[in-house]
Amino acid sequence: MKKIFAILSLIALAFVGFFKGEAMATEKQTVIILLGPPGAGKGTHAVELSKKLHLPHISTGDILRENLRKQTPLGERAKTFMDVGKLVPDDLVIQMLLDRVSDTDCQKGYILDGFPRTLAQAKMLDEHLKNRGEVVTVNLSVSDDLLVERITGRLVCKKCGTPYHKVFSPPKKDSLCDRCQGELYHRDDDNEKVVKERLAVYRSQTEPLINYYKEKKGLFYEVLAAGNKSEIFENLLHTIQKSIK
Ligand code: ADP
Ligand code: ZN
Secondary structure (H helix, E strand, O other): OHHHHHHHHHHHHHHHHHHHHHHHOOEEEEEEEEEOOOOHHHHHHHHHHHHHHHHOOOEEHHHHHHHHOOOOHEEEEHHHOOOOOOOOOOOHHHHHHHHOOOHHHOOEEEEEEOOOHHHHHHHHHHHOOOOOOOEEEEEOOOOHHHHHHHHOOOOOOOOOOOOOEEEEEOOOOOOOOOOOOEEEEEEEEEEOOHHHHHHHHHHHHHHHHHHHHHOOOOEEEEEEOOOOHHHHHHHHHHHHHHHOO
16 A cells, blocks of 8 residues: 555656646747847846846856956957957857856846847857747847947946946946946947947948848837937837737
8 A cells, every 4th residue: 555655656746747847848938139239238228128027138248258357268269359359259159158048047038138149140049949939139229420439438347247438327436336336447349449340340240130030020129229328228128028918
């Protein structure tokens, strides 16, 4: 009798385990892709979106800079490209992204900032996301002259990554983050020469992704990203919220 009871308990446990596993594997994800040139405000808005939507903000630029600081092998390889405004090779970035999105905090979805940046990255992401849920792509559009001005005046928090601008959105206290009191710094690649190269790279390798996503007939939106920051954010949030309901 005892034996039968033990066997039945085991079967019941196996069932529960199986269904739990299934539920986790099939949990629908919401993935938000922010497209747009450097300086369009992807990072600024992604930080806020992350709080409102309770999804992690994944910035490939931030992950790379973290690797640079820690002098990891990936960081060492990436540095030569980042310093001159070129893209880090696809194989490195793709692996790095796949690792990051397999973390448990990404189970419900995530917000991508700075990825994909090439057609190869976009195709890999499609393959990875197949049947996993909803993908919303938003392109933040801004004119070129504004971009250079925004980037060269940019300051970023060392601790939490929040971006500021010397003129357009200065911190309350000089060189300290309003949010976490972290130290603000000027990115090495945010100088005029490298910015011009980053914009050229954007035009040739990343801008074509707009048509790629338009032609896929998924959820694709354009949000004008010049003007008042909080108005742009409300517009962006509204666009996303109405599409993922
Ligand atoms: P930006 O302000 O130009 O959007 P990021 O912080 O996103 O800057 O990226 C900084 C640099 O990191 C890029 O110029 C590039 O060298 C590298 N990088 C970031 N994301 C990618 C990516 N998806 N593919 C290749 N390189 C990347
Ligand atoms: Zn901060």
